[in-house]
Amino acid sequence: MEPPPRPSSSLFDVYLRLRPSTHSANPRFLNVEETDAPHPTHITIKPPTNDNRKRAVERFAFTRVFEEDAEQMDLFKGTGALSMIEGVLGGHGRHGRDGLLATLGVTGSGKSHTILGTKTVRGITQMSLDVLFQATGNRLVQSFYGAPAFSSLAAADVSEANMFTATAYLDAMYGDNQSERCPSRAQTSMLECSSFLTNPSSRSKNIPRLSAMPQSPAIEDIELPSDPTAEYAIVISMYEVYNDRIFDLLAGNVSKSKHPNVKRRALLFKNTEQSPDRKVVAGLTKIICGSLEEALMVLETGLMERKVAGTGSNAVSSRSHGFFCIEVKKRNAERKGPWSTSTLSIVDLAGSERARNAKTAGATLAEAGKINESLMYLGQCMQMQSDNQDGSRNIVPFRQCKLTELLFSNSFPSTTARQTTHHHQPQKSIMIVTADPKGDFNATSQILRYSALAREVTVPRIPSTTSTILAGTRPKSSASSHMPGGSGRSTPSAILEELDSANSTISRLTSEIEILALRLAEETARRKAVEQSWQAAEMRMQDLEQEIRDECFAAMEEAVEAERRRWRCAWEVEAENQEGRLDAKIDVVIQAARAEERERLRKLERGFDGSSSSGRKEGKGWWADDEEGREVRLRVRELEEENRGLRMKVERGEREKVAKSASPVKVRRVLKANASAKRWVDPERMEGLDSDY
Numbered sequence: 001m002e003p004p005p006r007p008s009s010s011l012f013d014v015y016l017r018l019r020p021s022t023h024s025a026n027p028r029f030l031n032v033e034e035t036d037a038p039h040p041t042h043i044t045i046k047p048p049t050n051d052n053r054k055r056a057v058e059r060f061a062f063t064r065v066f067e068e069d070a071e072q073m074d075l076f077k078g079t080g081a082l083s084m085i086e087g088v089l090g091g092h093g094r095h096g097r098d099g100l101l102a103t104l105g106v107t108g109s110g111k112s113h114t115i116l117g118t119k120t121v122r123g124i125t126q127m128s129l130d131v132l133f134q135a136t137g138n139r140l141v142q143s144f145y146g147a148p149a150f151s152s153l154a155a156a157d158v159s160e161a162n163m164f165t166a167t168a169y170l171d172a173m174y175g176d177n178q179s180e181r182c183p184s185r186a187q188t189s190m191l192e193c194s195s196f197l198t199n200p201s202s203r204s205k206n207i208p209r210l211s212a213m214p215q216s217p218a219i220e221d222i223e224l225p226s227d228p229t230a231e232y233a234i235v236i237s238m239y240e241v242y243n244d245r246i247f248d249l250l251a252g253n254v255s256k257s258k259h260p261n262v263k264r265r266a267l268l269f270k271n272t273e274q275s276p277d278r279k280v281v282a283g284l285t286k287i288i289c290g291s292l293e294e295a296l297m298v299l300e301t302g303l304m305e306r307k308v309a310g311t312g313s314n315a316v317s318s319r320s321h322g323f324f325c326i327e328v329k330k331r332n333a334e335r336k337g338p339w340s341t342s343t344l345s346i347v348d349l350a351g352s353e354r355a356r357n358a359k360t361a362g363a364t365l366a367e368a369g370k371i372n373e374s375l376m377y378l379g380q381c382m383q384m385q386s387d388n389q390d391g392s393r394n395i396v397p398f399r400q401c402k403l404t405e406l407l408f409s410n411s412f413p414s415t416t417a418r419q420t421t422h423h424h425q426p427q428k429s430i431m432i433v434t435a436d437p438k439g440d441f442n443a444t445s446q447i448l449r450y451s452a453l454a455r456e457v458t459v460p461r462i463p464s465t466t467s468t469i470l471a472g473t474r475p476k477s478s479a480s481s482h483m484p485g486g487s488g489r490s491t492p493s494a495i496l497e498e499l500d501s502a503n504s505t506i507s508r509l510t511s512e513i514e515i516l517a518l519r520l521a522e523e524t525a526r527r528k529a530v531e532q533s534w535q536a537a538e539m540r541m542q543d544l545e546q547e548i549r550d551e552c553f554a555a556m557e558e559a560v561e562a563e564r565r566r567w568r569c570a571w572e573v574e575a576e577n578q579e580g581r582l583d584a585k586i587d588v589v590i591q592a593a594r595a596e597e598r599e600r601l602r603k604l605e606r607g608f609d610g611s612s613s614s615g616r617k618e619g620k621g622w623w624a625d626d627e628e629g630r631e632v633r634l635r636v637r638e639l640e641e642e643n644r645g646l647r648m649k650v651e652r653g654e655r656e657k658v659a660k661s662a663s664p665v666k667v668r669r670v671l672k673a674n675a676s677a678k679r680w681v682d683p684e685r686m687e688g689l690d691s692d693y
């Protein structure tokens, strides 16, 4: 295998850091190859002897291998972190360029140790901050609230951030005079300071103490050039990707265990109005830090927030991918003008682990599943990009999960964003792979396979038995004659020759079988990965389908409801029209009945007048109790009876209508009609009619 290729197309320089093993009783499966070069670059891994299935030796190439005795400073200086920081600062009159440094490894292999250090040693993050503050020194702007620099920094932010100065932020988090320091609003939206401080007294117990923070390794001997014509500002933000969702680590959310009701709001990675060409995590809390001490306090505050749960594999294990972002803002010190931003992102990836080893359960097992899934996608992306080094143009599938989107989307800008300015093109990223040479063979080899820059598989030859045979007892001729497939030659030299060739065939076939078995295992792993991503895609599709179904259903419901309303209105109008028509008919009938009644009465009166002139003369009225008077009264009663029957019919009809219709309008109308009918009814008959109701 040739030394690791360094084509310009590769996105990462990959370094391997070995940690002093915690499994001293285990056999060592990982060995560093000796070399004449200044630093080792190749390792080999040999499966443990108790693993009977595989005996192939795999050889991996890295940009550089750091052995167990490597110190934090060796990593800082030896991984190119320094030149990356220089690139972020930008040279004289030039914009800085984004940089990404990440750690990858099995859980407990030393990722956080490398990136964040421990109680006694500093990690790459703290050293990077120290170098940055030293380099920018007295060219850092004064950005207290109300200062013009603060407003211009807040206005220049494209990610809809909530921006604070470190003093106000730390006061709000831990102090008691936060209200005094509450700023007047800058252009960017900003949280109320008091919203940070849900319980200052409990928080004050957790105040990070600068004196307790490690001071070594010191970086006094490191001096990076910065632009003497520029003024700078250093802005810090922190977030984590937990269960494929982005959470702000500086938003002041209280830890869930103490306040189970506090729900963290997930942030979106998206294009904003001011950032149409590149995606940003929108709505983050960003802190303008004026000194290293402030930055370290902010870092500790964010780390406290980070989700940490113990698992069987590592007592203090990071269950999320932690992103620590240092934005270096720069502008011409005299002309002022707009700020340019370049970001150094330091990523502490969650550890991959085998659920069997981790003894996790419930939510933690689900977390492990999400972590492994996102790392599998990261592996696919890294493998694709390393395959692309030989000129192939595979598409790097970085949109599969939040982690790969965050890591890669700005390295593969969309076609619309291709014209982005040079300073938006990121620098080559640094990946530090950590491994325990006596740890979990399977998990470690899997990570090495997709992160290494090159890989080669060899199979150790089976020791030839010929020499043993030659050196040892000569085979008896009788034995050779019984050998299956024997040629029948009986001379010892012929038998030895045959044995030798059989041995070499066996050895060749064994090697081939070994390689095929290894390829099969790899293919199986790849198939499983593809199946998993297929499943994830299917689930996403199902979710989408459900969403679309829900939307369609809601739209349909709305349309049906609108149609129902329209139909009911039309029906009511029609019913009212019909009622009107019926009312008119009833009126006509009533009028006709009245007219008929009046006519009859008139006739009766006329008849009475005509016939009574003689009667009156004779002193008799029409009501006289003679034959004629009785007839008239009988006739009048008959007519009244008939009239009453008709009226009752009409009223019954109306009552039925009222009973059928709930419309108050109709009820009123019928009552009105009844009332007018009643008015017309002979008062003598009213009693009888009322009882009919």
Ligand SMILES: Nc1ncnc2c1ncn2[C@@H]1O[C@H](COP(=O)(O)OP(=O)(O)OP(=O)(O)O)[C@@H](O)[C@H]1O
Pocket: 018, 019, 020, 105, 106, 107, 108, 109, 110, 111, 112, 113, 114, 118, 314, 316, 317, 318, 319, 349, 350, 351, 352, 434
């Ligand atoms: N190179 C090293 N030298 C000394 N101690 C180390 C080294 N690497 C790791 N350790 C120690 O091993 C323990 C586990 O390491 P660390 O927490 O960094 O693992 P990790 O890979 O970040 O795990 P996880 O993914 O679960 O967070 C820590 O106590 C750490 O200090």
